[in-house]
Amino acid sequence: MKLLKDIKALVEGLQIAGKHLGRHAITIQYPEERWTMPERSRGIVVLLSDKETGELNCTACLLCEKACPTAAIRIDAPRNPETKKRELKSFTVDNGLCCFCGLCEEACNFSAIKMATKYEFSAEHKEELVWDIKKLQEVGRDVPYVDTRKKKSPAAKPSVPKDTPPKSEKKEHEKKSQPGEDKGKANGPEGLTTSDQPEGEKKPNDKKGQS
Numbered sequence: 001m002k003l004l005k006d007i008k009a010l011v012e013g014l015q016i017a018g019k020h021l022g023r024h025a026i027t028i029q030y031p032e033e034r035w036t037m038p039e040r041s042r043g044i045v046v047l048l049s050d051k052e053t054g055e056l057n058c059t060a061c062l063l064c065e066k067a068c069p070t071a072a073i074r075i076d077a078p079r080n081p082e083t084k085k086r087e088l089k090s091f092t093v094d095n096g097l098c099c100f101c102g103l104c105e106e107a108c109n110f111s112a113i114k115m116a117t118k119y120e121f122s123a124e125h126k127e128e129l130v131w132d133i134k135k136l137q138e139v140g141r142d143v144p145y146v147d148t149r150k151k152k153s154p155a156a157k158p159s160v161p162k163d164t165p166p167k168s169e170k171k172e173h174e175k176k177s178q179p180g181e182d183k184g185k186a187n188g189p190e191g192l193t194t195s196d197q198p199e200g201e202k203k204p205n206d207k208k209g210q211s
Contacts, residue, residue: 001032037117042100045073045093046116046140047133051147056137057112064113072097073104091133092123096126116143 028035037043060077069076076090102115117138123129131139 037119039117041117042102042115044095044116044118044121044139045098045104045131045136045144046092046114046118047136048112048114048140048143048145049137056088056133057110057149058088058091059110059112060088061110062086063107063109067103067107068102069103070097070099072099088133091136092139093131093136095121095129095131110149111145111147113177114140114142114145 009086049055050057060075062075065073065075072094074090074092075088076096077086077088079085080087100115104113105115116139121129
């Protein structure tokens with residue numbers, strides 16, 4: 001029975017090899033040819049910068065450092081005694097310790113760190129695998145990403161038209177326009193006074209005046 005199973009496995013393997021005999025080779029001839037990695041692949045760790053200002057998105061919250069299972073991330077960010085906020089001084093990643101798990105990217109809430117699609121970072125000495133904040137930002141400048149941060153929109157100021165007169169002038173204008181409105185009421189139809197109206201169109205006096 002064992003011999004039959006081995007023969008069956010050998011035949012299945014030969015069938016798979018026979019399917020690719022007449023096809024074109026799919027092996028990439030590295031380094032002349034390079035494979036384009038998918039967007040969600042886990043490559044080298046980089047720091048992302050703001051697309052408008054060019055400054056780092058990192059807020060020194062230390063979430064990526066705490067999430068790293070191999071302690072490959074080291075952050076130095078003491079608190080400012082005046083503002084009580086952390087100020088980022090140094091950010092280092094040891095690629096020799098990194099296991100490329102992607103937990104640092106998942107822990108970040110400010111689009112500051114990402115596993116880029118770059119895989120060529122070999123070095124002769126292990127000290128060269130420790131990247132500082134300048135190196136991480138330089139390599140991450142051309143890395144595309146979706147900014148998921150919530151930016152505070154500036155409060156819109158109420159627009160005041162330039163031709164609008166002040167309230168004091170508006171009140172004086174209303175007072176001056178009141179006498180003219182009374183004269184308009186005394187006028188007859190189509191802006192004519194009672195004296196200018198034709199005799200046939202003159203209204204009779206009230207009954208009390210006739211009696």
